[in-house]
């Protein structure tokens with residue numbers, strides 16, 4: 001079910017807790033919501049729909065994929081400066097991102113995965129993981 005987007009910085013600055021198997025419905029709601037904003041949104045963290053669990057939807061390989069409880073297990077030494085926008089914020093801000101990250105996570109069926117992401121996909125994941133920490137760009 002599509003949910004409203006949270007824009008209150010107080011709510012968005014709360015840290016998210018690990019998700020469990022019973023949070024799968026939140027993953028579906030997140031997908032429904034991000035798809036409703038597909039023309040201007042490449043990723044979304046669950047706290048943006050009011051659920052402080054570590055679940056994100058990110059555009060990977062041309063479609064939205066669910067990453068649950070992602071952890072960066074390795075990253076490139078190199079960082080670069082990126083300009084990012086966020087559906088929960090107005091305007092664009094500058095931040096630093098790793099060019100390459102290796103992430104362990106659970107997929108939408110709660111299967112454990114490990115994958116390396118580069119460039120824009122890596123950037124989306126790092127942006128959404130910041131949301132889990134209550135960090136806004």
Ligand SMILES: [Zn+2]
Nearest residue numbers: 085086087088
């Ligand atoms: Zn954001």
